[in-house]
Amino acid sequence: MRSTSESISEKVSWCGTVVSIQPRTRVWRYITHNRTHYHLGYNLFVEERWAQDSNAFTVAVSEKQQTKGAFRIGDTLQGTAWTPKFPNREFADYYRAGSLKALARAEQGVVVDPPPFTMAPPLLSVYEERGARILSRSRWKGKCFRCIWANMANVEIQWDFDRDIKRYRFETFCYGPKSCKYYAMGRTPMVPYKDRGSFPDDGSLDEILTEGRGEDD
Numbered sequence: 001m002r003s004t005s006e007s008i009s010e011k012v013s014w015c016g017t018v019v020s021i022q023p024r025t026r027v028w029r030y031i032t033h034n035r036t037h038y039h040l041g042y043n044l045f046v047e048e049r050w051a052q053d054s055n056a057f058t059v060a061v062s063e064k065q066q067t068k069g070a071f072r073i074g075d076t077l078q079g080t081a082w083t084p085k086f087p088n089r090e091f092a093d094y095y096r097a098g099s100l101k102a103l104a105r106a107e108q109g110v111v112v113d114p115p116p117f118t119m120a121p122p123l124l125s126v127y128e129e130r131g132a133r134i135l136s137r138s139r140w141k142g143k144c145f146r147c148i149w150a151n152m153a154n155v156e157i158q159w160d161f162d163r164d165i166k167r168y169r170f171e172t173f174c175y176g177p178k179s180c181k182y183y184a185m186g187r188t189p190m191v192p193y194k195d196r197g198s199f200p201d202d203g204s205l206d207e208i209l210t211e212g213r214g215e216d217d
């Protein structure tokens, strides 16, 4: 279980095979009037296997690191990173990655019919332009997990504007085509505000945030 308080950040060395690459984002919520997505970089979901055992973890990398390394699903990487100071605000197990090195590259030429979309992820400006819809958490964990359009966001809820008090949680989103057969919104997220209960984000913000594209874009 994740700690809700400040932790001591420690430097780690890691090594493993990339099983998914998704955008890393922060989402600011204020009741249901505003949901703003900030695109920070990418999350590399990595598996470390030895003998009969395996260990899965998430490493946050910058856009510059992803662009330079052109990392793809199936690559075996090593690097350093730090554990998060606020584990309740950062989904990635490790961030501030450094000394990234590809030890082995994924075999090229294996084409898998989407969905899920498993090609190299686009630049962050593409995610920004497309906009996101709420995605069911069970889809994120299951059918959508390897998709470049899937996203686990670090969410910051403005709970009290006057005293600038925020609440934190993680939520799942999809930047992919609206017509994707795997898409399901799942449970309506409720957004709390001090002394005023909780308000449903029922999908109308999704329509606004993705109004620039059609069903198959």
Ligand code: SF4
Pocket: 115, 116, 117, 139, 143, 144, 147, 148, 149, 150, 151, 173, 174, 175, 176, 177, 180, 181, 182, 183, 184
């Ligand atoms: S629903 Fe979205 S995240 Fe899931 S496979 Fe389709 S495009 Fe990808």
